[in-house]
Amino acid sequence: MQHFTKAEIRQIEDRYQDFLNAIRHKFDEERLARIEKAFRFANAAHDGIKRKSGEPYIIHPIAVAKIVAVDLGLGATSISTAILHDVAEDTEYSITDIENMFGEKVARIVDGLTKLSGDFDSRQALTLKKMLMTLSDDIRVILIKIADRLHNMQTLDSMPPHKKIKIAGETLYLYVPLAHRLGLYAIKTELEELSFKHKHPEEYNRILYMLHNQEEKRNYLVNEFIRPIKENLEAENIESNVTHRLKSTYSIWQKMQKKGVTFNEIYDILAVRIVIKAKPGMSEKRQCFDVLSLVTDIYKPRPDRIRDWITMPKANGYESLHVTVMGPQGMWVEVQIRTERMDEVAEYGFAAHYRYKDISTFESELDTWIERIRDHIRNPDSDAFEFLDDFKLNLYSAEINVFTPKGDMVSLPQGATIVDLAYEIHTELGNKCIGAKINFKLVPSSHVLQNGDQVEILTSEKQSPKLEWLKYATTAKARSKIKSVFKLEKKKHIEKGKEIVDEAIKKTKAPLTSNNLKKIIAHYNLNNKEQLYSEVGMGFLELNNLNEILEKKSPNKLVKYWNITFNRKKKEEKAEPGEGKKPKKNGKKIDKQKPFVLKEAQDNITYSLAKCCNPIPGDEVVGYLSTDDHVVIHKRGCKEVEKFLSSHGDNIIAAEWTRFKKQSYLTRLRLEGFDRVGIVNEVTNVISKQHSINMRSVQFDTHDGVFEGDVFIYIHNADDLNELILQLKKIRGIDRVSRDENLSD
Numbered sequence: 001m002q003h004f005t006k007a008e009i010r011q012i013e014d015r016y017q018d019f020l021n022a023i024r025h026k027f028d029e030e031r032l033a034r035i036e037k038a039f040r041f042a043n044a045a046h047d048g049i050k051r052k053s054g055e056p057y058i059i060h061p062i063a064v065a066k067i068v069a070v071d072l073g074l075g076a077t078s079i080s081t082a083i084l085h086d087v088a089e090d091t092e093y094s095i096t097d098i099e100n101m102f103g104e105k106v107a108r109i110v111d112g113l114t115k116l117s118g119d120f121d122s123r124q125a126l127t128l129k130k131m132l133m134t135l136s137d138d139i140r141v142i143l144i145k146i147a148d149r150l151h152n153m154q155t156l157d158s159m160p161p162h163k164k165i166k167i168a169g170e171t172l173y174l175y176v177p178l179a180h181r182l183g184l185y186a187i188k189t190e191l192e193e194l195s196f197k198h199k200h201p202e203e204y205n206r207i208l209y210m211l212h213n214q215e216e217k218r219n220y221l222v223n224e225f226i227r228p229i230k231e232n233l234e235a236e237n238i239e240s241n242v243t244h245r246l247k248s249t250y251s252i253w254q255k256m257q258k259k260g261v262t263f264n265e266i267y268d269i270l271a272v273r274i275v276i277k278a279k280p281g282m283s284e285k286r287q288c289f290d291v292l293s294l295v296t297d298i299y300k301p302r303p304d305r306i307r308d309w310i311t312m313p314k315a316n317g318y319e320s321l322h323v324t325v326m327g328p329q330g331m332w333v334e335v336q337i338r339t340e341r342m343d344e345v346a347e348y349g350f351a352a353h354y355r356y357k358d359i360s361t362f363e364s365e366l367d368t369w370i371e372r373i374r375d376h377i378r379n380p381d382s383d384a385f386e387f388l389d390d391f392k393l394n395l396y397s398a399e400i401n402v403f404t405p406k407g408d409m410v411s412l413p414q415g416a417t418i419v420d421l422a423y424e425i426h427t428e429l430g431n432k433c434i435g436a437k438i439n440f441k442l443v444p445s446s447h448v449l450q451n452g453d454q455v456e457i458l459t460s461e462k463q464s465p466k467l468e469w470l471k472y473a474t475t476a477k478a479r480s481k482i483k484s485v486f487k488l489e490k491k492k493h494i495e496k497g498k499e500i501v502d503e504a505i506k507k508t509k510a511p512l513t514s515n516n517l518k519k520i521i522a523h524y525n526l527n528n529k530e531q532l533y534s535e536v537g538m539g540f541l542e543l544n545n546l547n548e549i550l551e552k553k554s555p556n557k558l559v560k561y562w563n564i565t566f567n568r569k570k571k572e573e574k575a576e577p578g579e580g581k582k583p584k585k586n587g588k589k590i591d592k593q594k595p596f597v598l599k600e601a602q603d604n605i606t607y608s609l610a611k612c613c614n615p616i617p618g619d620e621v622v623g624y625l626s627t628d629d630h631v632v633i634h635k636r637g638c639k640e641v642e643k644f645l646s647s648h649g650d651n652i653i654a655a656e657w658t659r660f661k662k663q664s665y666l667t668r669l670r671l672e673g674f675d676r677v678g679i680v681n682e683v684t685n686v687i688s689k690q691h692s693i694n695m696r697s698v699q700f701d702t703h704d705g706v707f708e709g710d711v712f713i714y715i716h717n718a719d720d721l722n723e724l725i726l727q728l729k730k731i732r733g734i735d736r737v738s739r740d741e742n743l744s745d
Helices: 006-026 029-045 059-071 076-084 095-102 104-114 124-135 139-154 161-181 185-199 201-213 215-235 249-259 284-298 340-348 359-378 384-395 418-425 427-431 467-471 476-487 490-507 514-523 529-537 546-550 639-647 679-690 718-729
Strands: 240-246 270-276 301-308 321-326 332-339 399-403 409-413 433-438 441-443 455-459 596-599 606-609 621-627 630-635 652-657 665-674 694-703 706-715 734-740
Touching (some): 006 029, 029 059, 059 076, 059 185, 076 139, 095 104, 104 139, 139 161, 139 185, 161 639, 185 340, 201 215, 201 249, 215 240, 215 270, 215 284, 270 340, 284 332, 418 427, 418 433, 418 455, 418 476, 427 476, 490 514, 490 529, 514 546, 621 639, 630 639, 639 652, 679 694, 679 706, 679 718
Parallel strands (some): 596 652
Antiparallel strands (some): 240 270, 433 441, 665 734
16 A cells, blocks of 8 residues: 655644644644544554645545535534545444444444435435534534535535536525524535535636725725724723625625626625624613614614514524615615624524524524425335435525414524415415415415515315426425325326327328437436326326427528537448337447537537526536437536436536627527617617627617617627627616516516
């Protein structure tokens, strides 16, 4: 076995001493000795083993242990476990060896982490199930796993491009919401920033550049804004620390995408935080409201932007007062007001609660959440991928609180409906639900609940779960209970769906071939024919325009479904009639280490543009291998890609465009502004005459002098589109021009 060099041994020792210096003040000699013992054991076990970056592997466990100690504030047991977390997986030592040396508690947590080890691949959903099952045993398993992922993200530069996309994608999809749910704000933000940096490097650098450009002006405004607040706090003898922070690049980008706005149109880039030293013998809530009153005496608040998370804390324990006020030079600024205790809980989440006496309240809320997960996992019929989708719904959503007729409070995700509440209270109540009464008014089971509603669920013995409930049920519990009723009939649905699909294909007079099935599967972005049959059989999918889907591309028509291919030589071998063999691919395997170049020329492997995000040449894209010989191209920010990265990560490949000039791609532009005579004529003139772009349709609606319009155009690439958008924005009266990925009229 190869051992480390003297230089590498010195590097390891230096990292370990830096780690010890960061934690030494927190622990007594006995605990430090336990940590030292764990390090010496792990260091010997990992001797000679290196990471892909080339550095000694033991540096990774040391870094994870530092995150666990400093960022999460956990104790000696957790730190020792973090140091040992890869020993059982990567060395000759077993869990039994660890138990003999470090005790049953450490061994149990290491065992939980070992079951979750390795890169997540197509088994991601099953791995998630295992991870959440460990929640009920020891929350520290999840906390250490999140720390492990954070360090992997911090060292992602040494990975190839396709791995960066995959790991960043699954981090955004799963680890960020988990960190959010556990209240780990600082770690959640860093995971988001690192994921964004590696998944969308150009966008990340562009926003960083714009933030840097405005730094001097921003600092001046912040100082002007904070000065009178500090003076008044001192005058009132309130001890506090007033700081400011920037909205993260990822949050800015998300808002730009969601709202269709530019960087300069985002008003809440700045937030000012006032952390007060609470005076004893007086409620923290009252002290925070006194400061709120002081701030709103200086600056006028926005009435719709006051949030009280102290009276009703968030489910992850977050407490704070938020108010958005009008600052100098017409700038909206969000002000957050909290005590030192609240601030520590906001930054460090679950771990911080152990330092305060109110841990029991938070633990009871966490126990309720864990019980929901456990209840869902217990269902033996629960499909792993369905579980991933349903659980994700509950993980990241804001929460509302509603009340039963007796005044009991129930917390649910924002957007939850009557049927969600019914299942949350009791399965049988959900199964028999026919609607509800809110404020003496009858509402259907699809009614979306509002914060503070008092709800009386109405039932009928004749009622039973309906498939359409899945269209508006939002919680994992409700969806799993509804699905479990219909799981028994799954085979029946598949058989029924097969009959419907076969009959629909026959009506088009097309042959019942696997190739035609693949076209339908690819068109609806499904995974396989079983999913197609099931979706059709359950009534979730209607087969429309089959002729259009199955017919070959006509050179004389503009079509909505484009095929694009990698740069490969054509080499097809036709099977003899009656043998039923598939055409063989050329001898080259897809090299996932390199981005593949997408060209307009047609080759033997076909590609299609995803309907969910409708990418055009020039967009940042990735490919999803839907079948052996078909790839669906998605935009990198597409929600479907987020899902695929977590559930079918190995099917994702990097892709990039060549210069496309022959084909045109249907694109939708949304225009908003102030109506005036001739504005539509100017818009069409810029598009068709100045830019020679073909238009499919123009739709404008005007109301009280303000208009909204949709323009459907055929564009060659993203550069041409961006140039057109710039020209349209120059037209007098146009306030906003944005691209809409939805192409349905």
